[in-house]
Amino acid sequence: MATHNVLVTVPRPLRDYILSEEAENKLRRMANVHMNQEERNWSGEELAERLPGVDAILASWGLAKLTPQVLEEADSLDMVAYAAGSVKGFVTPTLYERDIVVCHAAHRIADSVAEFSLLLAMIGLRRPHEFDRQLKAGAEWPRSRDLALYEIGGKKVGLLGMGYVGRRAAKLFQGVGAQVWVYDPYLPADEAESLGVHKAELDELLSACKIVSLHLPSTEETHHMLGAREFALLRDGAILINTARSWVLDQEALIQELEKGRFWAALDVYDEEPLPVDHPLRGMDNVFITPHVAGLTRDSHGSLMEEMVDEIARHFAGQPLKHQVTQEMLDIMA
Helix, strand or coil: CCCCEEEECCCCCHHHHHCCHHHHHHHHHHCEEEECCCCCCCCHHHHHHCCCCCCEEEECCCCCCCCCCCCCCCCCCCEEEECCCCCCCCCCHHHHHCCCEEEECHHHHHHHHHHHHHHHHHHHHHCHHHHHHHHHCCCCCCCHHHCCCCCCCCCEEEEECCCHHHHHHHHHHHHCCCEEEEECCCCCHHHHHHHCCEECCHHHHHHHCCEEEECCCCCHHHCCCECHHHHHHCCCCCEEEECCCHHHECHHHHHHHHCCCCCEEEECCCCCCCCCCCCHHHHCCCEEECCCCCCCCHHHHCCHHHHHHHHHHHHHCCCCCCCECCHHHHHHCC
16 A cells, blocks of 8 residues: 655646656556646645645646745655756755755756757758758759758767756767767866767867857856857857757847858747747848757657656655755756
8 A cells, every 4th residue: 555645736738748647557556646636737825735744746847936835834745856857946945954855857858959959950061941941932953062061970069068968969969970079167077088078168169169059057157158259259150059048148149140141050049938020030041940849859748757757766765866956956957
């Protein structure tokens, strides 16, 4: 008979999308499960009313901030398993003061983001979207000697940030034969060597790499890390990819540099989302834009809850966790 109580705060229809029948059955075999049946996210007050007797929260996007007031009646809570990415929207110091374990599934979303970053890099090198558009508009068959297209093998690819996404992207780019350079002041030199990447300073990377892909978290030190000075360092014909957050670059400075036509950019994130219909980025030929979908695949989202159910099982069994977020990690995490 189950002795643990798990509160699943995820409402429908999101729960139906990210919680498989197999994962739900596994959860019910090891705990008494209480589901959110409201078809909306609970407020902090509503969540607090449901916390007495709860040992673990299984949550996802929309979880209320876990303030001291919300946690006041949480008499047995010792774990929050977050089936999504950043925990910064709900985490408070009170969780750690009470030794409540926090874990998340950001690593699983990182797989999709890294893959999308590789895709954007190869689109930038080969431009299939442009040929599709031209041919559908009735253009003549292009002559091969007029095409400035490139292979990715042997190209220098610069990755800014070596967190979950950066590390996965490094493996993917290495897998297609690229030379991977990285900028990350928190990456030890010996670890960079073990990962098979060249650790470089920011200016060196920006000047040397054909492809620059951003995988930086949103922290105080990363705000507008790339501005007019940094964009000017990019070589002519470079490819700049941002699947991280708009926070890390000065978008207006980027637009001004892109207007010169020196390099090509692929952007998935913006200062304002949705991107306004009259935004200048929508009309620039040397910009490939997507609507914040780098992490959106049925594969990754369909396994988010499963990953966290496994983490809950490890916690209840007293086993080491794989995806814990400690208080010390928060300052440099997305």
